[in-house]
Amino acid sequence: PLPDRSYRDRQVHPAPVDDNDLERVLRCTNKEKPEDxxxxxACGYNTCREKAAAVCRGMAEVSICLPYLLDQFRGEAEFYRKKSRLDDELRKLIVGDSPVMAGVRQLAVKMAQNEATLLIEGESGVGKEVFARAVHQLSGRPGGFVGxxxxxxxxxxxxxxLFGYEGGAFTGARRQGKPGKLELAGEGTILLDEIGDLDPVLQAKLLRVxxxxxxxxVGGTRPVxxxxxxxxxxxxxxxDLVEEGRFRADLFYRLSVVTVRLPSLKEHMEDIPVLVExxxxxxGKHTxxxxxxxxxxxxxxxxxxxWPGNVRELNNVVEQTVYTCEEHVIQAGHLPEYIRRPGKGQPVQLRPLNLAVRQLEKDLIAQALQKTANNRLEAARLLGVPRATFYLKLKEYGF
Known part of the structure; x- marks a missing residue:
């Protein structure tokens, strides 16, 4: 005889889902209103509410929803388009294909994502202001860039x-006064270049600011x-200046919340063709x-x-050669002599005295900067010229 068999209903009837939980799941997939x-x-359920109930019971994934996934994809596509535009813009601001310059670009992006006071160090002509402008532009701050x-x-x-002045604050002051750089920058960015040469009295005032x-x-009492x-x-x-007693330690700590050192051109010589281009x-656009x-x-x-003058000197050489060379293809012989034969003594050639003096000035400035490790103040003292005159010469010769 066959064994007795008995059957019973094993169907599980899930507990009802709370309406509030159901609404929360629907909102997770951007379904705020019934028409959404x-x-x-596409998810395998007849209605969105059936799918949401399955999610609440642990029987489905909340993200498996075709309209929701399409919205997510559009958002990601826009994100990557924006990132691509940002990368292109950044490459135009900070030029170079070497790993060194790729690292500098990454630093610029990181610095643009915070509001910390930034100290940028590097040799003369490496592009400290260019880096600062790039960080400002990437940050999207509403104000302008003031240096x-x-x-x-x-x-x-x-x-x-720096601080501006009120009318009549000193002899020759405008009657209506004048806003300073700190005020003109608004909610933007202000770059204090060559901060190491700041007078000790102004160091104390800047620290207070x-x-x-x-x-x-200046001459005012109203706080700005x-x-x-x-x-x-x-x-x-x-x-080093702090250790020498020439810069306030407390101001240094305030300025160096984040410190970035930019590489000299000698550290990424492979970028010279890209920089020249x-x-x-x-x-070409300018002329x-x-x-x-x-x-x-x-x-x-x-x-x-x-390249003691780094990228700024390279820019100066390119511009000088373009203006003096009449050929479309610039050959090695068209370059300035000190570039073609660096460090080699040349027989004295007769040429206009003013050109000879300019070349001698440029060579002496380059030697002074090299001897003082790019300490501009010491170089000016070594050459026996006033600081302001020395800075004008640096700008004139592209250092």
């Missing part, structure tokens, strides 16, 4: 340029709120002239030079 529920069936060279102006003039985030105009982000740049190590492109380019021999000659 497309009931497309001021702390070494190019005497103490009394620098104070009024950074601590209190406000200042007064500081809304701008502060960046500082120096071609010398501020830490970039400068030629900018020059609307017939395009020129450097031959391979010319580029190899540029790569053998030691």
């Amino acid at each position: 529920e497309l009931n497309c069936g 001021i060279n702390c070494a190019a102006l005497p103490e009394n003039l620098l104070e009024s340029e 950074l601590q209190e985030r406000q200042f007064e105009r 709120r500081l809304a701008a982000r502060i960046m500082a740049a120096s071609n010398r190590s501020l830490k 970039h400068f030629l492109h900018l020059l 609307q002239s017939v395009p020129k380019f450097f031959s391979q021999k010319a580029l190899e000659t540029l790569a053998r030079y030691h």
Whole structure:
């Protein structure tokens, strides 16, 4: 005889889902209103509410929803398009294909994502202001970018340029007064270039501004709120200046919340062809002239030079050569003699005295900067020229 068999209903009847939980799941997939529920069936359920109930019971994944996934894809596509535009824009601001410059670009992106006071160190001509502008542009701050060279102006003039002045504050002051750089920057960014040459009295005043985030105009009593982000740049190590007693330690700590050191051109010589092409492109747009380019021999000659003036000197050489060469292809022989034969003594040649003097001045400045490790103040003292005159010469010769 067959064994007895008995059957019973094993169907599980799931517990009802709370309406609030159901609404929360629907909102997770962007279904805020009844008309958002497309009931497309792509998830395997007849309605969006059936799918949401299954999610609440642990029987389905919340993200498996075709309209939701399409929205996510569109968002990701826009994110990557924006990232691609940002990368292209950044490559135009900070030029170079080497791993060193790729690292500098990554640093710029990181620095743009915070509001910290930024100290940028590096040799003269490496592009400290270019880096600061790139960080400002990437940050999307609503105000503008304002730069001021702390070494190019005497103490009394620098104070009024930084903080502004009220009418009648001193002899020759405008009747209506004048806002300073800190005020003009608004909610943007202000770069204090060559901060290491700042007078000790102004160092104390700047420290107070950074601590209190406000200042007064020269001759004024009304406090002005500081809304701008502060960046500082120096071609010398501020830490060394602190140890020498030439820079306030408390101001150094305020300025160096984040410190970035930019590489010299000697550290990424493989970028010279890219930089030359970039400068030629900018020059062509500015002059609307017939395009020129450097031959391979010319580029190899540029790569053998030691570039004490870094990228700024390279830019100056490219511009000078383009203007003086009448050929479309710039050969090694068209380059300045000190580039073609660096460090080698040349027989004296007769030429206009003013050109000879200019060349001698440039050579002496390069030697002074090299001897003082790019300490501009010491180089000016070594050459026996006033600081302001020395800075004008640096700008004139592209250092």
